[in-house]
Each structure stands twice: as structure tokens, then as C-alpha cells.
Amino acid sequence: MMYVIPEDIEFIVPVDLREALELINKLNNVKALAGGTDLVVDLKTGRFKPKYVVYIGGLKELRYIRDNNGSLHIGAVTTIQEILDSKIIAEKAPLLRAATEKFAYWQIRNTATIGGNLCNASPAADTAPPLLVYEAIIKAESVRGSRLIPIREFFKGPRQTALERDELVTEIIVPYKDLENSGYSYFKVGRRRGYDISLVAVACVVKVEGGVISDVRLALNSVAPIPVRAMNVEKTLIGKKPSLEIIEESSKLVVYDISPISDVRAPIEYRQYMAKLLTREALLEALKKTGVM
Amino acid sequence: MCINMVKVAFKVNGEHIELDVSPRELLINTLRSKLGLTSVKYGCGIGECGACTVLVNGEPVLACLTLTVDVNSKDIITLEGLSKNGLTDIQRAFIEEGAIQCGYCTPGFIIMAEYMLREVPNPTISDVKEYLKGNLCRCTGYINIFRAVLKAAKSRVSR
Ligand SMILES: Cc1cc2nc3c(=O)[nH]c(=O)nc-3n(C[C@H](O)[C@H](O)[C@H](O)COP(=O)(O)OP(=O)(O)OC[C@H]3O[C@@H](n4cnc5c(N)ncnc54)[C@H](O)[C@@H]3O)c2cc1C
Ligand code: FES
Ligand code: FES
Numbered sequence: 208m209m210y211v212i213p214e215d216i217e218f219i220v221p222v223d224l225r226e227a228l229e230l231i232n233k234l235n236n237v238k239a240l241a242g243g244t245d246l247v248v249d250l251k252t253g254r255f256k257p258k259y260v261v262y263i264g265g266l267k268e269l270r271y272i273r274d275n276n277g278s279l280h281i282g283a284v285t286t287i288q289e290i291l292d293s294k295i296i297a298e299k300a301p302l303l304r305a306a307t308e309k310f311a312y313w314q315i316r317n318t319a320t321i322g323g324n325l326c327n328a329s330p331a332a333d334t335a336p337p338l339l340v341y342e343a344i345i346k347a348e349s350v351r352g353s354r355l356i357p358i359r360e361f362f363k364g365p366r367q368t369a370l371e372r373d374e375l376v377t378e379i380i381v382p383y384k385d386l387e388n389s390g391y392s393y394f395k396v397g398r399r400r401g402y403d404i405s406l407v408a409v410a411c412v413v414k415v416e417g418g419v420i421s422d423v424r425l426a427l428n429s430v431a432p433i434p435v436r437a438m439n440v441e442k443t444l445i446g447k448k449p450s451l452e453i454i455e456e457s458s459k460l461v462v463y464d465i466s467p468i469s470d471v472r473a474p475i476e477y478r479q480y481m482a483k484l485l486t487r488e489a490l491l492e493a494l495k496k497t498g499v500m
Numbered sequence: 501m502c503i504n505m506v507k508v509a510f511k512v513n514g515e516h517i518e519l520d521v522s523p524r525e526l527l528i529n530t531l532r533s534k535l536g537l538t539s540v541k542y543g544c545g546i547g548e549c550g551a552c553t554v555l556v557n558g559e560p561v562l563a564c565l566t567l568t569v570d571v572n573s574k575d576i577i578t579l580e581g582l583s584k585n586g587l588t589d590i591q592r593a594f595i596e597e598g599a600i601q602c603g604y605c606t607p608g609f610i611i612m613a614e615y616m617l618r619e620v621p622n623p624t625i626s627d628v629k630e631y632l633k634g635n636l637c638r639c640t641g642y643i644n645i646f647r648a649v650l651k652a653a654k655s656r657v658s659r
Contacts, residue, residue, distance in 0.1 A: 209544070209545025209546055209564075210526075210528075210529065210542065210545060211524075211526065211529065212524045212526065216524055217504065217523075218504070218522075218523030218524050218567075218569070219504070219523070220506065220523060220569060240567075243565055243566070243567065243570075244547055244565055247526075247565045247567075248546045248547065248565070250524075251545065251546070260524070262523070262567070262569065262570075264570060265570065288559070311634070312550075312633050312634030313560050313612070313615070313631065313634060314547075314550060314553050314560045314561055314562045314612075314634050315547055315562065315565075315634065317556075317559045317560060317561050318561055318562070318565065318566065
């Protein structure tokens with residue numbers, strides 16, 4: 208069954224983005240295919256049964272990493288491995304790099320794209336927590352033009368996004384200026400090294416100025432229908448002097464930011480427990496990187 | 501039903517290949533069924549086992565999740581290509597260390613080990629574990645595989 212993609216599907220390889228957008232606008236029951244690490248599996252299992260598949264993974268104009276005025280601009284079909292290997296990302300958005308380091312394994316990372324990771328909208332997507340922390344902006348394009356969607360409004364539910372039927376994500380914009388020179392960390396627990404679909408992951412950035420926490424942002428995946436920011440934890444920490452006590456106390460509040468479920472991968476109690484634990488560890492590690500703890 | 505066949509041209513193990521394929525054809529099937537390269541193993545079909553790993557432009561990729569149209573004009577290496585001139589040092593080390601039982605996972609491991617040794621000529625045991633973490637073996641328990649890869653690394657460095 209998993210040998211082939213079932214017969215009744217037509218694949219189309221557009222020559223450029225414009226053609227891709229026209230096809231997606233014109234055709235009914237159509238899906239875009241980037242790296243295919245989610246979609247090829249979904250086509251094999253029949254979870255999705257599109258009539259047409261438009262192959263966007265080969266569109267060179269959507270594959271780039273650029274630094275522009277305090278923001279990184281990442282083309283949607285840039286692969287996870289390209290992000291992991293990128294010097295600009297390591298320097299300007301090290302938290303995003305840290306998350307891609309924990310992303311699956313070599314063979315998958317070489318194919319999986321950042322756009323596919325977001326558009327697949329799995330609650331476990333590993334690029335989502337860091338991008339929530341950076342308050343990234345998703346550029347969506349269609350034949351009607353383009354619009355910018357703040358990442359916090361992008362995820363609508365498991366496998367559901369704010370995209371219109373005929374829109375493609377073309378770029379991810381990562382503003383990093385505010386978070387330069389801050390401590391960061393990404394913690395993730397999965398079932399198996401390599402097949403690391405996360406059970407809980409926490410992304411964290413902390414900035415300390417004048418001895419107090421001047422900015423702190425945390426985001427988690429796999430603990431709610433969509434990846435979430437931990438606003439209750441953040442609020443408790445802001446303006447405080449970093450200490451073990453305040454970390455301990457604030458990380459417990461993460462349970463008010465999340466709404467985990469029990470599923471085949473883990474029960475609710477485990478996810479709650481791990482969310483608290485990883486939040487604490489993530490804060491500690493990020494603060495260590497700032498040099499204050 | 502309308503099947504739009506696509507012409508693809510790519511290199512496999514140094515040889516130029518031109519084929520008409522359906523754009524939904526998966527690389528694993530092109531390699532195994534059309535080109536007879538049966539070292540590329542079908543383990544899970546969903547990206548979890550690494551048995552179908554091949555090198556595409558020098559990078560390891562899963563043939564079970566790759567469309568053949570996507571390798572157009574690219575350069576593919578399978579284990580047949582690596583061992584064109586006889587057993588490689590990694591293959592010999594696998595045999596010597598008993599790193600093979602049923603052998604089904606072996607080609608994938610050897611491709612990944614080859615990739616690692618090109619990137620990290622002097623690997624530690626944790627490098628080996630990191631690079632091979634996407635490959636599953638149901639038989640050997642990994643210890644002998646790690647030992648074999650480290651042995652091959654050593655022999656390469658001292659060469
Ligand atoms: C073995 C294995 C391990 C994995 N491990 C991880 C992991 O550790 N962490 C993790 O986060 N994920 C993991 N994944 C999931 C998957 O690899 C990622 O979600 C990946 O980033 C998807 O990208 P893709 O390019 O392969 O997407 P595709 O499969 O090509 O597409 C996914 C979905 O998004 C849509 N889409 C793609 N690009 C666009 C676009 N530009 N605009 C609009 N829609 C688009 C497609 O139509 C499709 O519905 C794993 C998958 C496998 C098979
Ligand atoms: S067959 Fe491709 S990863 Fe298992
Ligand atoms: S030797 Fe049998 S699966 Fe590895």
C-alpha cells in the first residue's frame with residue numbers, strides 16, 4: 208500500500224510561481240507539494256485525495272535566505288537542512304537554528320521545507336515555536352496579490368491555517384532586531400531520536416538589561432490544537448530579577464497556557480508535567496546564555 | 501484519465517539515464533523496478549526507517565518520499581555505485597564486525613556512513629549515532645554497526 212501513490216492523481220510541474228498560483232486558483236481539489244515529507248505520506252495513505260498536485264518544491268524563486276534591515280527573509284521551499292546550515296540564521300536567529308537541529312534526521316531535513324512545516328499545521332511542527340517567539344510574519348500570495356499574516360493568526364487548528372484555498376506561502380519574515388544578544392534555548396522530547404515528532408517542545412528567548420528581565424518569550428508545540436505562546440509565564444517574569452525561585456514559580460504557570468490532549472503518543476498528565484519541566488529547563492538554559500545565571 | 505508523462509534525465513551511479521515517467525512516480529520504484537538497483541530497500545514507505553536512503557547531489561535523501569521528477573538533472577548514488585570497484589572499506593568493516601544479520605537495513609546504513617565519513621572524517625561514537633539516527637535495524641542491536649563504522653573511519657584516516 209505504501210509502495211505507490213494511488214492512480215487517480217495528476218501532478219503538474221509549473222515553471223514559475225505565477226503559473227503555480229494560476230493553477231491553484233483555476234483547479235478544483237488541488238494540493239501544493241513542496242518537499243513531500245508530509246504530503247507524499249498523506250497521498251499514500253489516502254488521508255488527502257486531491258485530483259491535482261502542483262509541485263512547488265522546484266521553484267527556485269522560493270528558495271533563499273536573505274538578511275534585510277533587521278529581518279530575515281526565508282523562501283517557503285528552503286529546506287530545514289539549509290536553515291540548519293545557514294550562517295546568517297545561526298548568527299541572527301539562533302533559536303530557529305536550534306529548533307531545526309532537533310528536527311527529524313538528515314534524510315528528512317534535506318527534503319522537508321519550512322513552508323511545508325507551517326502549512327501542514329501539525330500541532331507538533333518544530334519551526335512553529337521559534338517563529339512564534341520571533342513573531343514571524345507569513346507572506347501569502349495568490350493571483351489576487353499578496354498579504355502578510357502574523358504567525359499568531361496563521362494556525363487555526365490541527366492541519367488548518369488562515370490561508371485561502373488558492374493561496375501559497377511564499378516567504379517567512381523573521382524580525383530579529385529586538386532579540387539580538389539575548390539568551391535562547393529549544394528543548395524537545397520525542398519518542399525516538401530521529402523520529403522526533405515532538406511530545407512537547409519549548410522555545411525560549413530571554414533578554415536581561417540592568418539586572419532585570421526586559422524581554423522574555425516562550426512558545427510550545429504539541430500541547431494544544433496549535434503551537435502556543437506561554438503568555439502567563441512571560442507576564443510573571445517580565446521586569447523581575449532572574450533567580451531560581453522565579454523560574455521555578457513561573458514555569459508552573461505554563462499549564463494555564465496549554466490545553467494538551469491524550470493521544471497515542473502520550474497521556475495528558477505526561478504532557479503537562481513535561482511542559483512545566485521543559486519550560487523551567489528552557490528558561491534556565493536561555494538565562495545561562497545571557498551570562499547572568 | 502489524463503496521465504501527463506514527463507521526460508526526466510539524471511545521472512545514476514555515473515551513468516546518464518533518460519526516462520519518461522509519470523510525475524507521481526516515486527524514486528524508489530524508478531530505481532528498483534526500472535533500473536534494477538535493488539540495494540535501495542523498501543522498509544516502511546513513510547520515511548521512518550532509512551532503508552531507502554540514496555545520495556542525491558551528494559546529500560542523503562529518502563527514495564520512498566521523493567518524486568522521480570524532482571531528481572531531474574541531479575546526480576544519484578546508490579550502494580551499487582559506491583561498490584562499483586569491489587567492496588568498499590565500510591562494507592568490509594560491516595562484514596568483519598558482524599554488523600549484518602538479515603541485511604535489509606545495510607545499504608541505507610552504508611550510504612549514511614559514507615556520507616558521514618565525507619563530512620566528518622574522524623567521527624566519535626556520538627557523531628556516528630547522530631548521523632545514523634534515522635536508520636533502523638531490527639536485527640543487530642546497532643552495537644556492531646557503530647563498531648564497523650568507526651573501524652572503517654579509522655582505516656580511512658590511516659590510509
Ligand atoms: C520520519 C519523519 C520525521 C519527521 N520529523 C519531524 C520533526 O521532527 N519535526 C517536525 O516539525 N516535522 C517532522 N516531520 C514532518 C515533516 O517532515 C515536516 O512537517 C516538513 O517540514 C513538511 O515540509 P514538506 O516540504 O515536506 O511539506 P509537504 O509534504 O510538501 O507539504 C505539507 C503540506 O503543506 C502544504 N504546503 C507545502 N508548502 C506550501 C506552501 N508554500 N504554501 C501553501 N501550502 C503548502 C501542502 O499542500 C501539504 O498539505 C517528520 C516527517 C517524517 C516523515
Ligand atoms: S522505506 Fe523509505 S524510510 Fe523506510
Ligand atoms: S540486519 Fe536486519 S534489519 Fe538490520
